[in-house]
Amino acid sequence: MKDSAASVAIPAPLETRPAAATNAVPLLIRAKPLLLALVVPLLFLVLWQLGVTWTKSRLIPPPTEVAVMMWDFAVGGIWDDAFSRTLHVHLIMSLSRVYGGFLLATMVAIPLGLLIGRVMLARQMLDPMLQMLRPIPVTAWLPLSMIIFGLGGTSAFSLVFLGAFFPILLNTVFGVRNVDPKLFEAAAMLGCQGTNVFRRVVLPAALPSIFTGLRLGHGFAWMVIVVGEMTGVPEGLGAVIMDARTLSRTDLVICGMIVIGIAGFLSDKLITLLSSRMLSWSPQHSR
Amino acid sequence: MTAPHIIEIEHLSKEFELNGTTIHALRDVNLSIAKGEFVCLIGASGCGKSTLLRIMAGFETASGGAAKMWSKPITEPGPDRGMVFQDYALFPWLTVRDNIAFGPTERSRPKNEVRDKVESFIDLVGLRKFAEAYPHQLSGGMKQRVAIARVLANDAEVVLMDEPFGALDAMTRERLQEELLEIWQRTGLTVVFVTHSIEEAIYLSDRVVVMTPAPGKIESDNPITLVRPRDVSAPDFNEIRRLLGGKLHSHHGRKAA
Ligand SMILES: Nc1ncnc2c1ncn2[C@@H]1O[C@H](COP(=O)(O)OP(=O)(O)O)[C@@H](O)[C@H]1O
Ligand SMILES: [Mg+2]
Numbered sequence: 001m002k003d004s005a006a007s008v009a010i011p012a013p014l015e016t017r018p019a020a021a022t023n024a025v026p027l028l029i030r031a032k033p034l035l036l037a038l039v040v041p042l043l044f045l046v047l048w049q050l051g052v053t054w055t056k057s058r059l060i061p062p063p064t065e066v067a068v069m070m071w072d073f074a075v076g077g078i079w080d081d082a083f084s085r086t087l088h089v090h091l092i093m094s095l096s097r098v099y100g101g102f103l104l105a106t107m108v109a110i111p112l113g114l115l116i117g118r119v120m121l122a123r124q125m126l127d128p129m130l131q132m133l134r135p136i137p138v139t140a141w142l143p144l145s146m147i148i149f150g151l152g153g154t155s156a157f158s159l160v161f162l163g164a165f166f167p168i169l170l171n172t173v174f175g176v177r178n179v180d181p182k183l184f185e186a187a188a189m190l191g192c193q194g195t196n197v198f199r200r201v202v203l204p205a206a207l208p209s210i211f212t213g214l215r216l217g218h219g220f221a222w223m224v225i226v227v228g229e230m231t232g233v234p235e236g237l238g239a240v241i242m243d244a245r246t247l248s249r250t251d252l253v254i255c256g257m258i259v260i261g262i263a264g265f266l267s268d269k270l271i272t273l274l275s276s277r278m279l280s281w282s283p284q285h286s287r
Numbered sequence: 288m289t290a291p292h293i294i295e296i297e298h299l300s301k302e303f304e305l306n307g308t309t310i311h312a313l314r315d316v317n318l319s320i321a322k323g324e325f326v327c328l329i330g331a332s333g334c335g336k337s338t339l340l341r342i343m344a345g346f347e348t349a350s351g352g353a354a355k356m357w358s359k360p361i362t363e364p365g366p367d368r369g370m371v372f373q374d375y376a377l378f379p380w381l382t383v384r385d386n387i388a389f390g391p392t393e394r395s396r397p398k399n400e401v402r403d404k405v406e407s408f409i410d411l412v413g414l415r416k417f418a419e420a421y422p423h424q425l426s427g428g429m430k431q432r433v434a435i436a437r438v439l440a441n442d443a444e445v446v447l448m449d450e451p452f453g454a455l456d457a458m459t460r461e462r463l464q465e466e467l468l469e470i471w472q473r474t475g476l477t478v479v480f481v482t483h484s485i486e487e488a489i490y491l492s493d494r495v496v497v498m499t500p501a502p503g504k505i506e507s508d509n510p511i512t513l514v515r516p517r518d519v520s521a522p523d524f525n526e527i528r529r530l531l532g533g534k535l536h537s538h539h540g541r542k543a544a
Binding site for chain 1: 344345346363364365366368369370372374376377378379380381382389390393394421422423437438441
């Protein structure tokens with residue numbers, strides 16, 4: 001318990017500032033979570049290097065070669081080929097598809113979820129259809145979206161939308177259905193009626209659930225973008241991985257994977273940060 | 288007829304269907320409450336106290352008869368009747384201040400009127416230091432203070448309280464009882480208060496309405512004329528306690544059968 005006090009703000013006492021306590025904790029103890037988190041990745045790198053050296057495998061490049069490739073991919077100056085210094089182009093492309101599809105999914109799924117969760121008629125009309133669409137894996141939509149949108153970015157974008165849409169929708173509906181009925185009574189006796197109930201009760205009460213959906217949907221968006229970009233788009237991290245494989249550039253394949261991992265991780269952190277901000281009222285979420 | 292009562296319950300009955308059987312939660316309940324009265328409903332669990340209160344609040348509709356406020360049938364919840372729930376039902380995402388401001392804001396009162404009113408009720412219930420706190424950071428007693436301030440800030444004429452202090456420890460309970468009486472005497476509110484503590488009922492109210500179960504109905508209506516502040520250990524207090532205890536328990540044998 002003692003060391004966790006360094007990173008976790010204490011929610012209860014109102015007049016003491018946790019910041020004052022943090023400064024007093026030695027640096028080493030504060031860095032402990034970070035150090036612990038680094039142990040396994042470092043061990044993995046060592047084993048990878050040793051494994052490649054011992055087996056003399058030509059299939060997998062050692063981490064040192066991947067690091068050189070990454071340098072060239074990011075800032076150039078080593079191989080000077082078509083991929084040198086193109087990381088930002090592909091990353092921005094993938095990011096725009098991920099966030100574009102994700103935001104569009106959010107804008108459709110949340111209002112729809114509020115409606116389905118709260119309005120009987122909407123539930124009866126929409127729920128069966130959605131329940132039938134839901135089991136279809138996003139990848140099964142790929143051929144159809146290629147037929148409709150052709151080869152290219154729009155197809156990838158539409159897959160991201162679909163991948164993010166269902167988790168957000170379902171969690172929003174779940175959140176709305178689980179609002180404490182007492183809160184509706186409390187709002188009603190205070191004079192809150194009609195559409196105001198959505199804004200002042202349903203939405204905030206369902207927010208923890210909605211954020212769960214956003215996180216899941218966001219994870220799916222990153223998963224799906226790679227599949228979507230493997231279908232003949234010129235730019236994007238998925239395209240890089242696929243092209244690199246065709247050219248037998250395993251080091252570049254791995255670089256692409258690492259970039260996706262890091263971008264997805266950081267972008268998930270962003271959502272967690274936003275959620276702990278907006279849910280600071282909830283004892284389960286404030287951190 | 289004399290001047291209209293603030294609350295009138297006439298031949299009220301309420302049935303629930305539960306798995307094919309009919310539960311008579313209330314049968315032929317008649318009750319009139321004058322403005323400014325403090326009335327306690329008391330009775331064994333299951334005798335329909337909450338149901339009666341919820342019909343007055345407009346959360347449930349009557350199966351027969353009527354509940355009226357100022358002679359107008361009660362059909363839906365409204366800000367003129369504020370409910371204080373046993374489990375508080377505060378909005379967990381709003382601070383103490385915003386919980387209290389919920390009603391006035393919702394009814395689009397002018398901004399500075401809302402602010403002044405909210406601040407004065409924060410002070411009234413002694414939560415100045417906790418104005419920015421969220422409900423999960425408060426003790427049970429503080430939460431119930433917020434719930435009370437929330438209905439008062441909303442200009443409720445009648446405050447309906449369903450075992451509001453039932454979940455609190457004895458000390459907090461006594462303090463809140465005193466505070467409630469003080470607020471009631473100061474504001475001229477009408478209070479309908481459900482409890483299963485005979486002592487609490489006698490300590491607080493002008494009238495103790497005893498209810499009996501299966502079917503839920505009113506057994507007796509007992510005016511309490513003891514002068515305030517009341518002393519729970521005084522002989523006449525104990526006399527009333529014994530009397531009401533007898534009325535309550537005379538029906539227990541039948542209920543257990
Ligand atoms: N929503 C409901 N559905 C079915 N039965 C109910 C419902 N609400 C209350 N009852 C029944 O009505 C009776 C009175 O309940 P209630 O008013 O809660 O009693 P009290 O508050 O005095 O304990 C009980 O038998 C209870 O089971
Ligand atoms: Mg009850």
